[in-house]
Amino acid sequence: QTPKKPPPSPSPLRNSKFFQSNMRILVTGGAGFIGSHLVDRLMENEKNEVIVADNYFTGSKDNLRKWIGHPRFELIRHDVTEPLLIEVDKIYHLACPASPIFYKHNPVKTIKTNVIGTLNMLGLAKRVGARILLTSTSEVYGDPLEHPQPESYWGNVNPIGVRSCYDEGKRVAETLMFDYHRQHGIEIRIARIFNTYGPRMNIDDGRVVSNFIAQALRGEPLTVQAPGTQTRSFCYVSDMVDGLIRLMEGENTGPINIGNPGEFTMLELAETVKELINPEVDIKMVENTPDDPRQRKPDITKAKELLGWEPKIKLRDGLPLMEEDFRLRLGVPKKK
Ligand code: NAD
Ligand code: UDP
Ligand code: UDP
Numbered sequence: 001q002t003p004k005k006p007p008p009s010p011s012p013l014r015n016s017k018f019f020q021s022n023m024r025i026l027v028t029g030g031a032g033f034i035g036s037h038l039v040d041r042l043m044e045n046e047k048n049e050v051i052v053a054d055n056y057f058t059g060s061k062d063n064l065r066k067w068i069g070h071p072r073f074e075l076i077r078h079d080v081t082e083p084l085l086i087e088v089d090k091i092y093h094l095a096c097p098a099s100p101i102f103y104k105h106n107p108v109k110t111i112k113t114n115v116i117g118t119l120n121m122l123g124l125a126k127r128v129g130a131r132i133l134l135t136s137t138s139e140v141y142g143d144p145l146e147h148p149q150p151e152s153y154w155g156n157v158n159p160i161g162v163r164s165c166y167d168e169g170k171r172v173a174e175t176l177m178f179d180y181h182r183q184h185g186i187e188i189r190i191a192r193i194f195n196t197y198g199p200r201m202n203i204d205d206g207r208v209v210s211n212f213i214a215q216a217l218r219g220e221p222l223t224v225q226a227p228g229t230q231t232r233s234f235c236y237v238s239d240m241v242d243g244l245i246r247l248m249e250g251e252n253t254g255p256i257n258i259g260n261p262g263e264f265t266m267l268e269l270a271e272t273v274k275e276l277i278n279p280e281v282d283i284k285m286v287e288n289t290p291d292d293p294r295q296r297k298p299d300i301t302k303a304k305e306l307l308g309w310e311p312k313i314k315l316r317d318g319l320p321l322m323e324e325d326f327r328l329r330l331g332v333p334k335k336k
Helices: 033-043 061-067 100-105 107-128 164-184 208-218 237-249 266-277 301-307 315-330
Strands: 023-028 048-054 073-077 090-093 131-137 188-193 222-225 231-233 256-258 263-265 283-286
Touching: 023 033, 023 107, 033 048, 033 061, 033 237, 061 073, 090 107, 090 237, 100 107, 100 164, 107 131, 107 164, 131 164, 131 237, 164 188, 188 237, 208 222, 208 266, 208 315, 222 266, 231 266, 237 256, 237 301, 256 301, 263 266, 266 283, 266 315
Parallel strands: 023 048, 023 090, 048 073, 090 131, 131 188, 188 256, 222 283
Antiparallel strands: 231 263
């Protein structure tokens, strides 16, 4: 009879940091505007290790400056349209340009990012058993015929327009998420994000809030795209990040609208920026781009009921916080 093998002695590594139960979280697009604020919040929890994968198309290392070199943080230059083989527990999948100027710049790349990029992140989630959250968009409602927009509304989207690479891309991304969920049992979360603003937006990224604030600080006219009566609802970035984390940690797949229901016309927004930041600038009407949605406002009943979430920061309180950051970056000090 062969003697029984003695049980393996406990490895000296057992109590080392390699065996601590840290949560490893991947944030794709983490060098961007919303992603970098999300990383800041996730890094506050000492049990989280955060890995950012970003190709720096619209994001920048500068947004993550304070974390580079931190033992719980890792930054990878990676394009999500290529496979990614790493080990993680959770995936926040944000990678995708969000400003119309950038997503229209290379529309084929935008749709690849949305479709192949999301497919790859789902493949990764499937291989390692991770939960994955997709940042979808209010653009899936297109030029909405229902107002405000509940999640049950299927949308009014032009499939062949200049915005389609983004909004149809996100619609396919949502479809992929649900197919992986139904077919492979992947744990999914879908957030439909409405217009978000705050510090670290690209100064020249062409979105309306960043444009108006930069114009007001440079003393240039605020460019309202005609007719100016189109509406948007603006959510401050800290509220957005709070909503995304609640969705990830909660029990509901979504889709769930995350946005601020305070609705403004673009003329009202221009008037507000003028009043708060520089009463001397003019407001100028300029030509609009095709397929611009005429109205947009989230119905956030689901977010309230299922996530216990609602935004706290009103536009008038959020704009000055963003102004401060833009003043620093543009080198325009506040007049005494
Ligand atoms: P952003 O452009 O600041 O950030 C996107 C990040 O993704 C950037 O760092 C960019 O470099 C990276 N990226 C783009 N393509 C990539 C690729 N192929 N591979 C790897 N990285 C890539 O935009 P944001 O405002 O922070 O938006 C983040 C997410 O939220 C996006 O998915 C966007 O669609 C969604 N969203 C944003 C808003 C908004 O108002 N900001 C509204 C709706 C939805
Ligand atoms: N994938 C990835 N990382 C992984 C696993 C998969 O990027 O850890 C990619 C893979 O290259 C594929 C996609 O995810 O293109 C979908 O993977 P899945 O296993 O679902 O499909 P299949 O590889 O069978 O087509
Ligand atoms: N817009 C504007 N002036 C600008 C940039 C945008 O009036 O300098 C308008 C644009 O026509 C749209 C709204 O602001 O009606 C929001 O545009 P943005 O590009 O910020 O976001 P999205 O269209 O994706 O909601």
